[in-house]
Amino acid sequence: MENAKTPTQSAVETRYLVMPHQANPAGTAFGGVIVSWIDMIASMAAQKHCGRQVVTASIDSINFRKPINIGDHVVLKAAVNYVGKTSMEVGVKVIKEDPCTTRQAIATTAHLTFVGLDENNKPFPAPKLTPETEDEKRRYKNAQLRVKTRKELLGKLKNEK
Numbered sequence: 001m002e003n004a005k006t007p008t009q010s011a012v013e014t015r016y017l018v019m020p021h022q023a024n025p026a027g028t029a030f031g032g033v034i035v036s037w038i039d040m041i042a043s044m045a046a047q048k049h050c051g052r053q054v055v056t057a058s059i060d061s062i063n064f065r066k067p068i069n070i071g072d073h074v075v076l077k078a079a080v081n082y083v084g085k086t087s088m089e090v091g092v093k094v095i096k097e098d099p100c101t102t103r104q105a106i107a108t109t110a111h112l113t114f115v116g117l118d119e120n121n122k123p124f125p126a127p128k129l130t131p132e133t134e135d136e137k138r139r140y141k142n143a144q145l146r147v148k149t150r151k152e153l154l155g156k157l158k159n160e161k
């Protein structure tokens with residue numbers, strides 16, 4: 001495929017420091033702040049893949065596995081997992097890092113779907129995705145299953161009306 005891209009070509013990584021004003025009443029990082037960081041980095045990966053403005057169609061899943069402390073470094077990694085016609089599923093891994101020991105742990109994982117838009121803000125076909133590594137191929141297959149399952153569920157819910 002001429003304009004196909006690999007996940008590596010659009011992968012994005014960034015890092016934040018959790019400040020006190022970003023805490024919840026329990027004294028750990030507020031989930032809404034983490035979600036906004038996830039949405040931001042995931043949208044950048046989708047934008048890099050399709051070379052267009054994108055919108056978040058859905059936050060498909062988010063798992064807060066471990067709390068993140070104030071003062072922790074937070075590493076976010078985003079990569080496009082799968083591309084449909086106009087939609088792109090992006091996976092995000094949020095890693096918390098103790099700034100003193102540099103010990104890391106996966107704190108949050110998420111899947112989001114973005115759609116690239118044309119000049120009239122209508123969905124526009126995205127370049128195909130060519131997974132290369134074993135991990136990329138596994139993520140592609142899993143994402144394909146999630147998309148299929150979501151569409152089947154939507155169809156069944158509509159039939160209930």
Ligand SMILES: CC(C)(COP(=O)(O)OP(=O)(O)OC[C@H]1O[C@@H](n2cnc3c(N)ncnc32)[C@H](O)[C@@H]1OP(=O)(O)O)[C@@H](O)C(=O)NCCC(=O)NCCS
Pocket residue numbers: 054055056057058083084085086087088113115123
């Ligand atoms: C997302 C949006 C562009 C889809 O437009 P639409 O006219 O419904 O387009 P379609 O039904 O043709 O769907 C386009 C693609 O998006 C996917 N899609 C639509 N709604 C979706 C949802 N809720 N979850 C996941 N994917 C979705 C479709 O499966 C389709 O994928 P495909 O082309 O790869 O097969 C439109 O619903 C929208 O603008 N939503 C608001 C976005 C927004 O404001 N986000 C928050 C700020 S960024």
